[in-house]
Amino acid sequence: MYEPKIIGFLCNWCSYRGADTAGMARMKYPPNVKIIRVPCSGRISPELVLRSFREGADGVILLGCHIGDCHYATGNHRTAKRMPVLKKLMEYTGIEPERLYINWVSAAEGEKFTTVIKEFTETISALPPFVETMK
Amino acid sequence: MTDRLTTLRKTIENVLPNVEGVLALRIGPGGITAPHLFSKEHSEELDKLALWPKEPVPDTLKIILRAHPDAKLAIVCRGCEERGIVEMFKHSQLNLDNLTLIGLQCEQDEAEFCRCAKPFTVHSKLTVGEPIEGVPDPLTAKIEAMSQPEKQAFWKQEFEHCIKCYGCRNICPQCFCNICALEDETWVETGRLPMPNPSMYHMVRAMHMTAKCVACRECEETCPADIPMAVHFRLIARDVREMFNYEPGASMDQKPPQLLVLEEGEYERSGLPH
Numbered sequence: 001m002y003e004p005k006i007i008g009f010l011c012n013w014c015s016y017r018g019a020d021t022a023g024m025a026r027m028k029y030p031p032n033v034k035i036i037r038v039p040c041s042g043r044i045s046p047e048l049v050l051r052s053f054r055e056g057a058d059g060v061i062l063l064g065c066h067i068g069d070c071h072y073a074t075g076n077h078r079t080a081k082r083m084p085v086l087k088k089l090m091e092y093t094g095i096e097p098e099r100l101y102i103n104w105v106s107a108a109e110g111e112k113f114t115t116v117i118k119e120f121t122e123t124i125s126a127l128p129p130f131v132e133t134m135k
Numbered sequence: 136m137t138d139r140l141t142t143l144r145k146t147i148e149n150v151l152p153n154v155e156g157v158l159a160l161r162i163g164p165g166g167i168t169a170p171h172l173f174s175k176e177h178s179e180e181l182d183k184l185a186l187w188p189k190e191p192v193p194d195t196l197k198i199i200l201r202a203h204p205d206a207k208l209a210i211v212c213r214g215c216e217e218r219g220i221v222e223m224f225k226h227s228q229l230n231l232d233n234l235t236l237i238g239l240q241c242e243q244d245e246a247e248f249c250r251c252a253k254p255f256t257v258h259s260k261l262t263v264g265e266p267i268e269g270v271p272d273p274l275t276a277k278i279e280a281m282s283q284p285e286k287q288a289f290w291k292q293e294f295e296h297c298i299k300c301y302g303c304r305n306i307c308p309q310c311f312c313n314i315c316a317l318e319d320e321t322w323v324e325t326g327r328l329p330m331p332n333p334s335m336y337h338m339v340r341a342m343h344m345t346a347k348c349v350a351c352r353e354c355e356e357t358c359p360a361d362i363p364m365a366v367h368f369r370l371i372a373r374d375v376r377e378m379f380n381y382e383p384g385a386s387m388d389q390k391p392p393q394l395l396v397l398e399e400g401e402y403e404r405s406g407l408p409h
Contacts (some may be wrong), residue, residue: 046342047322050335067397077396081379085345088374092279092367093333094287132288134332 004035004058004124008117009048011041013071015063021110029114030121033061033085041065042075046086049100056131059099059124064115066104074106075097099130141237143263144181144213146237150209150261152174156234158192158199159211160185165345170195172208187245191353193308200229209235211263215249217256218384219308222349225391228311240264249352250274257298258387275366294334296360299323303354303364304340309347316343341367346375346391349384 010016010111015035038044041064041098052060064076087097101120105113113129127133147157152175162185170192193216199206212220217236224231238259246254247270255266256346281289293392304310316339317323322338325390330336334383341364348368375381379392 047316047335047339048331050338051322053333054331054335075395078393080397081392082342082345084378085371085374086342089338089341089367089371091283092286092370093290093338094281094283094285095333096283134291 001125004032004121004127004129005056006059006061006121006124007052007057008033008035008061008063009038009041009044010035011064011076012037012039014065014069014104015041015113017107018063018105018109018113021107022113023110025110027110027114029117032121032124033117040070040072040075041076042070042072044079044083046082046089049086053095053099053130056100058127059101059120059128061117061120062100062102063083063105064102065111066106069106088132094128095130095133100129139242139264140184140186143186143237143239144184146261147173147181147184147209147211148178148261150237151178152237153207154209155207157209157211157237157301159237159315160190160192161169162373172199173402187241189213189245189249189353191306191308191351192216193223194306194353196220196234197223197308198226199312204230205233207233209237211237211239212256212259213239213241214253214255214257215251215349216308217258218253218349219351221258221348221384221387222309222391223311224387226309226311226347236260238262240266243267243270251350251352253350257385272369274363275361275369278363278366279370290334290337291332293360293362294332294337297330297334297336298328299330299336301361302357303362306352306357307344308351309344309349318398337362337364337367340364341371344368345371346379346381347383347391348372376402 010019024030043063048062057124064079067076070076083102087100091097151157156172156174158172160168162183163169168188168190170190192210196210197230223229236259238256241254250272252269317336322339350369352365355363381392
């Protein structure tokens with residue numbers, strides 16, 4: 001059993017605050033996820049996701065504000081349009097598309113944050129380490 | 136073939152007095168076909184007018200228009216090249232007011248060579264040849280039917296052949312950014328061959344071709360390693376059609392999905408360059 005490495009890109013205004021809420025309520029979630037705070041989920045270009053994989057991440061999770069709640073009005077619309085395409089591209093190249101996960105978590109949803117992270121960690125643990133599949 | 140050539144020559148001769156030049160293919164020295172700007176001063180050059188093999192004429196048009204934005208030109212374009220010009224227009228790369236399109240319809244063998252789904256023009260007012268139906272793409276179907284480990288092994292092998300000549304990017308009529316992500320050391324490392332798997336170069340390029348690729352297959356044609364990269368672009372183009380109901384080059388008015396928000400309104404532009 002290996003411990004998967006997961007990179008979590010969290011938007012500053014909703015999801016990062018959601019993680020804070022989870023922390024303040026002392027909720028438990030797997031420690032595999034390494035959180036990177038970004039100004040907006042729209043900041044995450046496909047290049048950043050692909051580079052995370054190349055640097056040895058087994059999974060990438062991307063959390064942003066709910067559609068309509070974005071601090072920058074339409075930043076997460078970009079994420080919502082661009083990431084499904086990247087998932088498709090990963091599928092066509094032979095990378096499991098489950099390794100990339102997108103969801104919306106607001107500042108109040110500490111509970112949802114822990115569930116999402118738990119479920120994603122379980123999905124990734126079931127897959128072989130990414131670096132080995134690429135050899 | 137000869138028939139289309141004669142008709143095309145007549146059409147060009149009719150158009151020439153009204154424009155400053157007509158961009159088409161010419162058999163040059165050594166029998167090599169290349170884009171050439173025919174002008175009324177040298178109309179005898181039309182003897183060397185050629186149709187095939189296909190060369191990236193819109194790319195030459197882009198270079199001319201960058202130096203002379205107000206030039207009044209005509210261009211002989213196939214279906215794919217016409218779609219390329221429409222997409223370049225949508226991304227503000229050229230002005231269609233001064234441009235006359237002469238549509239050249241592909242023949243069956245040409246369409247099969249390109250595995251082209253749309254070997255005909257739709258916007259050109261002047262056309263040469265009879266439009267034909269699209270042909271299926273067996274290679275894309277074959278690769279799509281592979282299992283996940285097979286796909287991975289296939290692409291790993293193909294990407295290992297890549298020598299990073301950037302030929303596919305340079306020839307692409309849709310690659311016109313002044314600052315290219317593929318030249319950024321953060322994403323594509325220099326001096327490392329074969330590229331680490333998965334290939335950032337090819338995946339980033341495939342992402343950037345989303346809703347832009349017009350399926351002209353120039354990238355595959357120019358590739359010295361024969362990487363079938365257009366397969367990626369075609370599969371994604373199909374998804375873009377399903378997800379955003381958008382087909383590159385199909386309509387002059389429809390805005391590309393990357394410029395729209397989810398409710399179909401336009402993005403509010405900030406002061407920064409887009």
